[in-house]
Structure formats: structure tokens, C-alpha cells
Amino acid sequence: MGNPNRDQEYLGKLQDYYGNYRSLPSYAVIGEMLGMASKSAVSALVKRLILAGYVEMTPDKRLAPTNRFFERELADFNVPAGLPAAANDAMSESLTLDEYLIAKPSSTIMVRVRGDSMMEAGIYDGDIAIVERRPAANIGDIVVAIVDNEYTLKELAKDKQGFVLLPHNAAYSPIRPEESLEIYGVMVGLVRKYR
């Protein structure tokens, strides 16, 4: 049994483990898991995986998966003949959507969108907006702002007269804050569910 890519198989087992526990085990346990009797073999393997970009060391010297670690989850459409499911039928739930969308959990909140004022930006009534709490935003960001004690989701823009909140729906007109404009947070993601 030649083994050009035994590492791939090892990686797979690590991915499975991570899928189960959302954490990577110690070298000793990895060795046990992969059928290796010595930790030095694991150490070498880990170095290879780091080189290949599948895992990395945190600043605290802990082993952690990188983005590439989860790569197989996403199927791309325009692979002409290749089935999207080909590689990843055993799609264990390694890359969770939460991890994908939410970078700063403690300051992130989900808000259900009401109204159709952002329809032309592909944001519909009933969608869930992932909002990162933050008192400032950039022009062009879609923000949750507090205007007249009410929350609104709009695009932040600026013209000669100052800041404006732009709806994305021809039937609505821009909101020009009269007194003050408070940014509640910035929209960093969108989730929609079909029934």
C-alpha cells in the first residue's frame, strides 16, 4: 500500500473529531486515534498540516483549525461535471454557519427584518440580519441606526449636507436625521429561511 497522501486520511479523522467536539485533542490522543504509537510522529504530522495550511497555532500555542480546515464543506456551482456532492457527502457539520457569520459573538445580535425598505438590496421582510454592535460605521455599510427612538436598517451614506440613511426601495425616500444619528450596529450577515 503506497501512501502518497496518507495525511489526507489523517486530516479527515481530525475533521471528524473536530466535528464532534469542536476542539482538537492532544498529540497523545491524536496518535491513538490515527494508530500512531509515538507522539513524535504526531508532531511531524502536525508540522506538515501547518505547512499545508490546515491548522495553526494560536498565540497561546494551542492547536487550532484554519479556514482551509473546513474547506470541503463548500461546493462551488460551476464545477462543470464534478458533482458538488462528490467530495463531501460525508458532510459532517464542521463549519458551522455560526462560526462563518459571527466573528465577535459577544457583540453580535440577530435581528428579524421588518418591512420591504431594503428589498432592492436583497434584504426581505422576515430575513434575519446579523448585526455587530458598534458605535461607528463606514459609508456604504448597511447599518442599524436609531432615529427618533426607532430602529431602522438602512445604508449609511453621506452627501454635502451630512449623513443620510438610504433605503433600497424606490418607494421610500432617504432619511436625513434631524438632530442626531446613532449607529446601533453594522450588518455583517444575512440569513433567510424558505418554507
Add this chain to the structure above:
Amino acid sequence: MGNPNRDQEYLGKLQDYYGNYRSLPSYAVIGEMLGMASKSAVSALVKRLILAGYVEMTPDKRLAPTNRFFERELADFNVPAGLPAAANDAMSESLTLDEYLIAKPSSTIMVRVRGDSMMEAGIYDGDIAIVERRPAANIGDIVVAIVDNEYTLKELAKDKQGFVLLPHNAAYSPIRPEESLEIYGVMVGLVRKYR
């Protein structure tokens, strides 16, 4: 300084850390991060968090997050004055995005959307479609279909001549399968990430 729920703040920092590195640090680092000078305090905290169900120990005695660790509050917009962040409103539920969107993990796949043919349905280039594998679909469903050996995302419709695949973009015309129409799956969710 009374502190009924200082743990909540600690949990937030842990969540942020995990969001950055996809791994939990050692007790020493946790202590440093939370401003605690002794590991015994961390040990106590961890026990509390385990009791509360936010983290757990893997069979290998490693600290790992549980599902609850990833739960977020879902707030509704038009709460007039109430802060969406209110901890325990009746109208806010807690959930993870995965649980929300993915009902059948084993038959669900994520596909990156290419092209703008569904733009007017709020599905943009670069979005991620959550697709449930299924050989049949209902009229009106948005489906991933295989036509001429290519995958397409369209709305399934039917007229006097048979099945049609409808794009949602005035610039495209409906696709009428010549020979056969194979349904790969049905789109059950959408995820978009802003940068």
C-alpha cells in the same frame, strides 16, 4: 460593585476568543484574559459554565464548547424603545443558525451561488444557498436542477407545455428542459456575508 451575572461577561469573552481561534485557551490564559490572577478561580468558573451547559469536557478531558455556547438571541425590530439586547424578553428566542437553517444535516449541502440570474429574488452572486438534497420539488420552490450537465438555481414552475425553470432577472429567459429535468435539491435557506 454588585455582580449578579459577571459570568455572562466572562462567557462573552470566551465566545470572542473562540470566534477568533476556533479553540479554547488554557486556564492560565483564560485567567489572564478575564483579569483573574489564579487558575483556581478559572477552575471554579469553568465548573459553573459546565453546569450552565455552555461548555463541556471531551472524553479526553479537554474543554470544548457545547451547542448552547453558540446560541444567539433573536430580537425583533419594531420593539419601539426596548433594547434588542434585553436579556430575557419573551419575544426573543435563542438559537444557533445551524439549527435554524439545517433540518437534515446529512442531506443538506451548501452551495455558493454564481451569477445574477436570481437577483430579483434576493439571491445574489456570492451568497450561499442551503440546499436540501431531494429528487422532487413543488411548484414554486427554488431548486438546484441539472440541465444539460450543468447545475442551475432557478424557480420550478409549470405551464401547459410542462416544467419550466424560471430565473428571477428580467435579463434572462426561462429554461425549458428539452429532454429531462433532474432535481438535485431544494433551496431551504440563504446565507450572505458582508465585508
Add this chain to the structure above:
DNA sequence: GTACTCACAGAACATTCGTTCGCCGTAGCT
């Protein structure tokens, strides 16, 4: 006031961690 609870400090402890180094066997080359 006293008594009790509880979060945290601080230090001692055995256990486990990952690194390192020399050695072995197989695969592929020339």
C-alpha cells in the same frame, strides 16, 4: 454586631503536555 456565602488569590502537587534526538524500516531513485 455575627454568621454565612461566594468569587477569587496564592501556592503546592502529580499529571500531562509537546519537543527533541537517535534509530529503524520501507519506497524510490540511480
Add this chain to the structure above:
DNA sequence: AGCTACGGCGAACGAATGTTCTGTGAGTAC
């Protein structure tokens, strides 16, 4: 054949791990 490259073994090592125990100070109830 000889040679090199390389994945894995086995053991030794210091450093770091998490547990445990005693103390301390603030908060609360009586």
C-alpha cells in the same frame, strides 16, 4: 547493488497543564 528521503518508533526532558487546599475580602441575611 547502494543511497537518500521520509514516516514512524521509543525514550527522555523541561515546561505547562489542571486539581486541590487554605486564606481573604466583599456582600448579604439575621
